[in-house]
Amino acid sequence: MVEVARARSMRASSIVSQQSETDAGVFFDDSSKNVKNAMLIARSDFRAVQVPLSKWVTKPPTREQHRRLLAMYKDAMLEQGEMLAFAPLEKLVNLPLQNQFWGLRFFDPASGLTLEMLKEAQLQKGDALILDYDFTISMAAGFLTSVDTSFRDHTSSIVRRFPELMGTINERNVFAMYMGGVARAKMIRTFLKKHGLENVYVVTNNPAERLVRMMMTIIVGEDFDKIYSVRGSKNDKIEEIMRKHHGETERVLKRGRSFSASL
DSSP states (O other), rough: HHHHHHHHHHHHHHHHHTOOTOOOOEEEEEEEHHHHHHHHHHOOEEEEEEEOOOOGGSOOOHHHHHHHHHHHHHHHHHHHTTTTHHHHHHTTTTTOOOOOOGOOOBTTTSSSSOOOHHHHTTTOOOOOOEEETTTSSBSSSSSSSSOOOHHHHHHHHHHHHGGTTTTOOOOHEEEEEHHHHHHHHHHHHHHHHHHHHGGGEEEOOOSHHHHHHHEEEHHTTTTOOOEEEOOOOHHHHHHHHHHHTTTTTTOOOOEEEEEEOOO
C-alpha cells in the first residue's frame, strides 16, 4: 500500500506544472478515453485530469485479480481504521471464486480523488468542477445491485444477493465501502462545500443515476441534483455545463489541455 500511495503522490504532483492562470473549469475522470476525448474540447480555460487506477483495472480483471484487488482494498481500509468499510469487505473477499460476485463489480485501492489532487488543481472561486463518479468520487465500479428505490432498499438488496453479509452490513457500511471510508467521504464533502456546491457537477457513464444522486446527497449532506448520466462521450455535456456555468453564448475557440495523474 505504501508503493500505491507513493505512485499516486508522484503522479498527482504533475498537476501543478501544468496549471493555467485562466482555468475556469476542471474535469476529473479515471477513464483515459474520456480524458483524451476531453482534450478535443475547444477551450483554453478547461483542463481534464486522469485519476489513478491500478494496472489490472484498465481491462476487466480475472476473478483471481479481482480477489487480489479486493484484498488490497480491504487491507487499506483496515490500515486506515475504516472499520465500517472493512467489515463487509472481509466477508466478500472470502467468497468462493465461483460466486457471481467475482464477475460483477470490483473495488480499486489506487482509485479515487485525493485531497492532494483537488488542492493541486488550484481551483479558483467560481471555477466549474466537473467530476466523474465511478473510481473518481467513489472507489468502486458502479454498485453491487441496481435497486435504487432508497439507500436502505439498496442495502437490503445487497444482503439478499450476498447472504454471507447478513448481520454485518447496513447503510453506513455500504456507503463507507463504496467511498473508501468515512474519512475520505468527509474530505470530499469539506472540499466540495468550500468550493461551493453551485460550482460542482457530476457527469457519469453510470446509468444508475438515482443511486449516484443518493450517494452524492449523503456525501454533501444535502440534496444534490446536478448529476448527468450520459452514454459514450461526455464532451457535449461538459461543453454545455461550461457555457451555462459561465453564462456564455459562444464557444472559446482554443483547444483545451489534458494531463494524467494515473499510475
